Amino acid sequence: xxxxxxxxxxxxxxxxxxxxxxxxxxxxxxxxxxxxxxxxxxxxxxxxxxxxxxxxxxxxxxxxxxxxxxxxxxxxxxxxxxxxxxxxxxxxxxxxxxxxxxxxxxxxxxxxxxxxxxxxxxxxxxxxxxxxxxxxxxxxxxxxxxxxxxxxxxxxxxxxxxxxxxxxxxxxxxxxxxxxxxxxxxxxxxxxxxxxxxxxxxxxxxxxxxxxxxxxxxxxxxxxxxxxxxxxxxxxxxxxxxxxxxxxxxxxxxxxxxxxxxxxxxxxxxxxxxxxxxxxxxxxxxxxxxxxxxxxxxxxxxxxxxxxxxxxxxxxxxxxxxxxxxxxxxxxxxxxxxxxxxxxxxxxxxxxxxxxxxxxxxxxxxxxxxxxxxx
Numbered sequence: 001x002x003x004x005x006x007x008x009x010x011x012x013x014x015x016x017x018x019x020x021x022x023x024x025x026x027x028x029x030x031x032x033x034x035x036x037x038x039x040x041x042x043x044x045x046x047x048x049x050x051x052x053x054x055x056x057x058x059x060x061x062x063x064x065x066x067x068x069x070x071x072x073x074x075x076x077x078x079x080x081x082x083x084x085x086x087x088x089x090x091x092x093x094x095x096x097x098x099x100x101x102x103x104x105x106x107x108x109x110x111x112x113x114x115x116x117x118x119x120x121x122x123x124x125x126x127x128x129x130x131x132x133x134x135x136x137x138x139x140x141x142x143x144x145x146x147x148x149x150x151x152x153x154x155x156x157x158x159x160x161x162x163x164x165x166x167x168x169x170x171x172x173x174x175x176x177x178x179x180x181x182x183x184x185x186x187x188x189x190x191x192x193x194x195x196x197x198x199x200x201x202x203x204x205x206x207x208x209x210x211x212x213x214x215x216x217x218x219x220x221x222x223x224x225x226x227x228x229x230x231x232x233x234x235x236x237x238x239x240x241x242x243x244x245x246x247x248x249x250x251x252x253x254x255x256x257x258x259x260x261x262x263x264x265x266x267x268x269x270x271x272x273x274x275x276x277x278x279x280x281x282x283x284x285x286x287x288x289x290x291x292x293x294x295x296x297x298x299x300x301x302x303x304x305x306x307x308x309x310x311x312x313x314x315x316x317x318x319x320x321x322x323x324x325x326x327x328x329x330x331x332x333x334x335x336x337x338x339x340x341x342x343x344x345x346x347x348x349x350x351x352x353x354x355x356x357x358x359x360x361x362x363x364x365x366x367x368x369x370x371x372x373x374x375x
Contacts, residue, residue, distance in 0.1 A: 041118040051371035060118040070365035077149035079128040083366035084354040086132040095139035097132045121169040131191040133278035138163040176216030176223035193277040194234035237283035252305040255317040259307035260284030271298040297338045310335035
């Protein structure tokens with residue numbers, strides 16, 4: 001939801017911080033390659049009874065016994081901090097965009113195993129990951145300058161669009177939005193998918209700031225002028241009734257509604273799915289008091305849906321079973337920010353989750369975990 005804060009009510013976390021110094025040894029092995037850009041850290045984890053935790057550190061993910069033992073990272077505004085901005089999923093892998101860093105790519109070589117590689121991109125440093133989406137079969141991210149928390153603007157990212165082709169991260173251009181080009185002073189601030197592509201651009205002149213909106217059916221095709229209203233409608237969270245439906249019924253919608261009822265307040269669920277070009281955003285509890293909206297997460301694939309609240313309470317809906325679950329408790333001031341289903345076997349479900357230490361608009365430590373739950 002932080003990608004939509006320019007357009008919707010902000011979420012404010014008033015959380016305190018309890019952290020411990022990290023011990024000398026972690027809970028899994030990781031190897032670092034001596035490269036500037038390209039795969040920096042690789043690990044293969046065999047999931048068992050105990051979760052595996054990693055913090056996002058300079059040089060790549062680092063194993064820790066738990067988030068409580070993460071390094072004492074200084075708090076920084078979320079636009080400028082190292083954290084997982086969003087996940088993308090296809091049938092065989094997960095890709096996570098790491099703000100200020102690059103991509104983390106997770107694969108599943110066999111049941112109960114998760115392999116991941118970290119692909120840093122030096123061009124990301126100093127820029128915010130504004131949008132994350134699939135460009136065909138490639139994970140892609142839009143980089144943007146921070147105009148909120150920084151006193152002065154750095155040069156625009158060049159190029160602003162980056163994608164991972166399976167080996168390296170490289171820049172690319174979207175033909176659909178090329179009519180308003182960087183050469184003419186236009187910056188791309190956001191790209192959304194809602195049945196079509198929507199783009200928001202900005203041009204900063206000496207006397208005024210000009211804003212423009214574009215729409216396209218295909219990133220490689222021709223775009224056309226659109227409006228701010230159309231862009232906002234595309235960005236607005238959807239009702240769970242609009243969630244995908246499996247042959248067994250509206251599993252995702254049911255999971256979202258159940259998790260919203262468990263929270264007892266309006267929730268916005270950022271939802272990852274192999275069926276989505278970008279994360280789907282759904283809101284529950286819109287008829288109640290909307291002065292406080294909880295930022296939550298969900299995952300969907302045909303036959304299974306999970307919804308997770310920031311405190312680790314969750315709901316699972318499947319074709320043959322449904323129920324609640326609880327992830328390990330995090331220290332005060334820490335929250336879960338995303339959940340993804342990495343595999344399932346005989347009622348055991350392998351999950352990848354991201355977590356952050358939050359204080360108001362700021363993020364301190366951040367990372368991800370791998371664990372198994374039974375339902």
